[in-house]
Amino acid sequence: xxxxxxxxxxxxxxxxxxxxxxxxxxxxxxxxxxxxxxxxxxxxxxxxxxxxxxxxxxxxxxxxxxxxxxxxxxxxxxxxxxxxxxxxxxxxxxxxxxxxxxxxxxxxxxxxxxxxxxxxxxxxxxxxxxxxxxxxxxxxxxxxxxxxxxxxxxxxxxxxxxxxxxxxxxxxxxxxxxxxxxxxx
Numbered sequence: 539x540x541x542x543x544x545x546x547x548x549x550x551x552x553x554x555x556x557x558x559x560x561x562x563x564x565x566x567x568x569x570x571x572x573x574x575x576x577x578x579x580x581x582x583x584x585x586x587x588x589x590x591x592x593x594x595x596x597x598x599x600x601x602x603x604x605x606x607x608x609x610x611x612x613x614x615x616x617x618x619x620x621x622x623x624x625x626x627x628x629x630x631x632x633x634x635x636x637x638x639x640x641x642x643x644x645x646x647x648x649x650x651x652x653x654x655x656x657x658x659x660x661x662x663x664x665x666x667x668x669x670x671x672x673x674x675x676x677x678x679x680x681x682x683x684x685x686x687x688x689x690x691x692x693x694x695x696x697x698x699x700x701x702x703x704x705x706x707x708x709x710x711x712x713x714x715x716x717x718x719x720x721x722x723x
Contacts, residue, residue: 548627548688550580553614557621558597569596587657592681598683608682611662615686623694627653635695640718643695644670650691659711668720671705673713681712688714719720 554562554570554577567577573596574589578623595607595612602610604631622628631650635643644662651658651674658677665710676684685704692700707713 543587543657545587545655546584546653547588549622549626550585550590550620552622552625552628553583553618554593554597555621556624557617557619558601558614560678561601562597565601566600569600585702587609587655587680591678592594594683595679598679603673607679611635611679611682612689613684615683616690617686618683619687619694631695632691635691638695638698639659639695640668640692640716641670644672644716647672658686665715669715670716672702672716673711675711677709681707683698684712685714688716692718712715 556667562577567585570577571594575585575590575593598610598614599607602613605613619675623632631653635646635650638646643707647662648658648660651660657675661673662672664672665671672688674681676697681704685702688702689700692698697718700716702714702716705713
């Protein structure tokens with residue numbers, strides 16, 4: 539389908555093979571298989587976003603059962619970045635990201651997300667020194683997963699003082715306020 543929202547195999551690999559692989563019990567792998575992700579076979583080139591969301595949710599609830607669902611999704615998003623940074627594409631993206639300051643890195647957010655799916659739109663609005671709003675066209679519980687990705691990406695790029703707070707969400711997307719300490723040249 540031409541307009542189908544798809545998540546690419548390197549994204550699936552980053553989360554389910556690299557980040558969570560050692561934590562996937564046979565029962566959890568069976569749940570994922572029933573939801574449309576068979577990790578005992580070669581990954582498909584892409585998965586429909588509804589399969590991806592179901593599988594992320596299964597992992598989030600299974601691995602973080604003591605957390606509210608939104609927090610479990612966020613934690614899995616952070617874990618995903620650690621695994622994604624170990625993929626061939628992830629190593630390349632974070633290699634470049636470490637060379638850029640936060641504002642320049644955030645200007646590339648759409649392209650970076652588009653390396654993992656075919657639908658991501660992003661809008662960065664400058665708020666002030668060391669502060670931007672980032673809007674993503676992410677809906678449902680995946681907005682919390684993306685929150686974790688934003689936080690995890692900052693850490694992988696070396697920005698240990700960057701913060702991202704969920705400011706607003708609706709049926710069209712989510713807005714995060716991202717702040718960091720500006721470093722004077």
